[in-house]
Amino acid sequence: MSIQDILFPKDKEFLDLLAQQAAKAVEGLKVLKEYVETGDDQLSARMTSLEVEGDALRRQLIQRLNKTFVTPIDREDLFSLSRSLDNILDYAENALLEMILFEIEVNEYLREMVGLLVEAGQGLAEAVSRLLNAPVSANNGTIRIKKLENEVANLYRYALYHQFKKEDAHDSAKFIEVYRYLKGCSEIIDQAADIIAEIVVKRT
Numbered sequence: 001m002s003i004q005d006i007l008f009p010k011d012k013e014f015l016d017l018l019a020q021q022a023a024k025a026v027e028g029l030k031v032l033k034e035y036v037e038t039g040d041d042q043l044s045a046r047m048t049s050l051e052v053e054g055d056a057l058r059r060q061l062i063q064r065l066n067k068t069f070v071t072p073i074d075r076e077d078l079f080s081l082s083r084s085l086d087n088i089l090d091y092a093e094n095a096l097l098e099m100i101l102f103e104i105e106v107n108e109y110l111r112e113m114v115g116l117l118v119e120a121g122q123g124l125a126e127a128v129s130r131l132l133n134a135p136v137s138a139n140n141g142t143i144r145i146k147k148l149e150n151e152v153a154n155l156y157r158y159a160l161y162h163q164f165k166k167e168d169a170h171d172s173a174k175f176i177e178v179y180r181y182l183k184g185c186s187e188i189i190d191q192a193a194d195i196i197a198e199i200v201v202k203r204t
Helices: 003-007 011-038 043-067 075-101 108-129 135-165 172-203
Strands: none
Touching: 011 043, 011 075, 011 108, 043 075, 075 108, 075 172, 108 135, 108 172, 135 172
16 A cells, blocks of 8 residues: 555545445344344354444544545544444444343333334435445435434334333333334434434535
8 A cells, every 4th residue: 555545545445444334234133133033042152243243344434534635535534424324333233232241121112112223223324325435325314314313212212112101110120221222322423423424414
């Protein structure tokens, strides 16, 4: 790699790393969905592996940032978007591990919330992949993500209401903890969508 490549990298290098991170996040969300559908505890190993792989991609991006003089996108935006993508995996892993630890009996609220998260994550990954060649399209994709985040928030409130309405609510704390992870994951996806929208504004 030449000095020119280090100081003035092609746009594709950073965006490829972000796209790989986004793909790992989607894969993690799909593992979470598979768990709520099957209850297979062995999926925790796959999730942990994905989280480690995602961390490695983030380290690569940060190393590139530290070595690069001029970045195709503001370095703060690259850093923040990468951090959000990494956090999606963290939240998905925590939700999965706590469902296993607490022996949560999966209900329709959990299934629906996770399904929406997968859809939002896929939309985010598509938006990331379009940042370079189709920024306007990338921005349009973030609108759908924000709608999905609102749907998750509504389900979260319904789930809490349902949980506290039960006569026997001794398991409520366990469910609430998992619900919060899922809601938090949707908020992080939404934050990532906001970062993409800001990047598009700066590039167009």
